[in-house]
Amino acid sequence: MKHYYPSANTFYLFLIPFLILLEGVNYEELDAKDPETLTEEEKVALLGRPKLGDFIKIQIRIRESKEFKVSISKKRIICN
Numbered sequence: 001m002k003h004y005y006p007s008a009n010t011f012y013l014f015l016i017p018f019l020i021l022l023e024g025v026n027y028e029e030l031d032a033k034d035p036e037t038l039t040e041e042e043k044v045a046l047l048g049r050p051k052l053g054d055f056i057k058i059q060i061r062i063r064e065s066k067e068f069k070v071s072i073s074k075k076r077i078i079c080n
Helices: 027-032 040-047 067-080
Strands: 008-014 056-061
Touching: 027 040
Parallel strands: none
Antiparallel strands: 008 056
């Protein structure tokens, strides 16, 4: 009896917006403030905030290497 398994798989990962607290910076509070009352440090913090770009879907393809396949085949021969 032979066992077959896929030697390549493809996964998709969808990115969504998220809330990050970095070094005590609360972006929700900064967004709620009037832009004219922001300090220079708060303005810089807003500029460095991570944001979602144009690409929100990532394709991840995992393929079995030839070296791995050869080593598994050798182990099967030894075990049988």
